[in-house]
Amino acid sequence: MIDMKNILFISPKSEYYHPSLLGPPPLSGLLLLATILRDKGHYVRFIDEIIKTPDYNNIDDVDFVLISSMGSTVKRAYFLSKLFKNKGIKVVLGGIHVSFLPNEALNFCNQVVVGEAEEVIADVVEGKIKSKIVQGVRSDDLGKYPMPDYSLVEGIKKNPDVIGVTTSRGCPFECKFCSLSPFFGRKLRSVPTDKIINYLLQFKGIKKLHFHEANFTVDKKRAIELLKKMKENEIFPKKALSLQSIDVASNDKILKLMSEISDFYLLIGFESINQAALDFYNKKQTPEMIRKSIKKIHDYDIKIMGNFVFGSDTDDKSIFQKIVDFCSYSEIDIPGFDCLTPFIGTSLRKELEAQNRIFCNDWDFYDMQHAVFYPKKMSPLDLQEGLISAYEKFYSTRNIIYDLMRLKISQSVSTFYMKNYYKILIEKNDSYLDYLQGIPTRS
Ligand code: B12
Ligand code: SF4
Incomplete structure (x- = not known):
């Protein structure tokens, strides 16, 4: 008792x-x-x-x-x-x-x-x-835990429009800015696929299904098994979103299954198209791999939410326009732009602390949308303004009209929505720009 x-x-x-x-x-x-x-x-x-x-x-x-x-x-x-x-x-x-x-x-x-x-x-x-x-304990047996019960959430609809499910933990990579592999470890641990399927049966035609792990497809065999079982059991969310590294593009089976199951959005950290920056981030990918992966994923009619990080030691003020141009000509469906952020627990933080380059430890601004450290080749204000300019340039009325002219209707609609979202983000950040004006330049 x-x-x-x-x-x-x-x-x-x-x-x-x-x-x-x-x-x-x-x-x-x-x-x-x-x-x-x-x-x-x-x-x-x-x-x-x-x-x-x-x-x-x-x-x-x-x-x-x-x-x-x-x-x-x-x-x-x-x-x-x-x-x-x-x-x-x-x-x-x-x-x-x-x-x-x-x-x-x-x-x-x-x-x-x-x-x-x-x-x-x-x-x-x-x-x-x-x-x-x-x-806490990092258990290898994730199958012994229950799946999250959404009916416990106050104010949620009986049949929710969106749920998130974490089907695995851990990521074998060690990107310099990432707190996930230090937190969950580099070894991949997975919930048994039958358990996930049993759970998802109650959400068969849900509007949006998010896979919340760090790297959904890092174990290709597991990803194929899970997606196959979703198909067999007719678990067809209207939209699905997952986070993974670009190696997903090397597997046609996974991409085919994804395209059959749902209108899939792949959130991928491309981070840069500059090899020196990718090396700085310890990102095991090249600009060539990025280009090829985008093409391949689009061949399967799968949408790409590509993330880019500004502020590596090799980035100067030209990086913002370069990335925006890249996003436009490679037709990344929903690009996301981030400021490099030295999260607690990361090797990036240790490095920047040792170099005395972090000037802001107000955690409210640790959201990847605020410059909190001194970049090497520009000022923090340049970084902040560059981030805003990237949003304004990509999510612009000009791009909406351009997409409409090419009859890319869904692309123009999503650009329109994102333009409005980011407009609010930019307006809310005015006072941070004022704060950065007062940050002394680093000697
Ligand atoms: C879902 C998610 C979201 C959702 C959150 C939904 C919500 N209602 O809050 C949304 C999409 C809104 C979101 C937004 C953002 N997110 Co987010 N998100 C995630 C994601 C993908 C999954 C979280 C998850 O379910 N993890 C799996 C579970 C098992 O792990 P867990 O949540 O950590 O929980 C375990 C332990 O931490 C612990 N635990 C957790 N809470 C508690 C509480 C108690 C009391 C106890 C005892 C234990 C405990 O026990 C749990 C079980 O073991 C993680 C990445 C990841 N894979 O974790 C990023 C992540 C948490 N997000 C991150 C970021 C940066 C953001 C944004 C700032 C991005 C942005 N620029 O917009 C925003 C900020 C939002 C905000 N609230 O301010 C970072 C955080 C980095 C950091 N070190 O702080 C992460 C780690 C991703 C990354 N980029 O590295 N996010
Ligand atoms: S691939 Fe993603 S989850 Fe894995 S270490 Fe790099 S940023 Fe973190």
Whole structure:
């Protein structure tokens, strides 16, 4: 017989606007923890602040508050943490940011779980683990955990329009700026495909299915098996999105299956088309591989959300126009532009810290949309303005008209929507530009 606890889960929303916040699924890792505790007999509430934010002043009847964190949401997590701690309620923090900075987090909460929490979370809320910093466990057997139960999310539709599922963890690569391989490790660990299929059967014709892992197709055999079973079981989401490296393009079977199953969007970190920058990022790809992969993926009528990072030691002010031109002539469907960001836990951060090049440690701005360090060949203001100019140039009225003239209707519609999203992002960042004006140049 367990001592049943009332537990409130919160997936916090950052104060700043991000285009990716438009209609995304709740954080599946946090929801998985809620599902585990519910299955153990605890009473759980799950708030995703992107869906709804209740008046927390009216919430006193809980024993524990469990809050997640990534760089851009951690200040909100700390704010909520203090709010509940002041009411005498125990607060536990977890997630990628606090896992690398547990001592910072302990200024705001009672306990911090470092890393993956499935194995320890019940013992934490049941009081069997009392240490302030709790070490999580990287289990090889992901099949023993339940799948996240979306019905726990407050305010979500009975048949949600969008869900996220994490079918594997780990990525064998070591890109310099990435916190995922330090966090989940380089070894790939997967949920058994039958378990995923059983879960997805309840979402057969869902509007959007997101695969949330770092690298969906890194194990080609597994990806083929999963996609094949989706096809056999008629699991045909209207749109599907997955994150993976460009080697997906080397496998025709995967691309064919993807094109048969859904209107697939592949989010791929191209990062640059300049070999020196790719080498700086430790990205195991060449501009030639990037060009070929785009062509191949498009041959299967699959859409590409290509991400590019600005600010490598080899980038000067000419990089922004070069990347925008590349995106236009290679017809990347939805390019995303990022500032290189020294996230906690990355080798990039260690390198820039050693060179004393980080001037901003306000985590609100660790969202890949703000210049927070001194690039080598331009100023932080140049980097910020260059990022904005890339958005303005690619998502422009001129490009919308150009696509319409070539009868690329869906492309012009998505450019139109993205133009409006990014317009808001740019407007909201005016004060950051003012701040950067005042940053002294590096001697
Ligand atoms: C889904 C997702 C989103 C969704 C989030 C939906 C939501 N409702 O918040 C959307 C699309 C909105 C999104 C947006 C952004 N995201 Co995002 N996102 C992800 C993604 C792809 C999957 C998360 C996931 O499900 N992981 C799998 C689960 C199993 O892992 P987990 O969430 O970490 O949870 C485990 C542990 O961390 C721990 N845990 C987690 N929370 C808690 C809480 C407690 C109390 C405990 C005890 C334990 C615990 O236990 C879990 C199970 O083991 C990750 C990449 C990844 N693969 O993780 C990026 C990632 C988290 N995002 C990232 C970024 C940068 C962003 C954006 C800033 C991008 C942008 N420029 O727009 C925005 C910011 C949004 C914001 N809220 O401010 C970075 C964060 C880097 C960092 N170190 O901070 C990541 C790591 C991707 C990357 N580029 O490297 N994102
Ligand atoms: S391929 Fe993607 S997930 Fe893997 S280390 Fe590089 S950036 Fe991170």
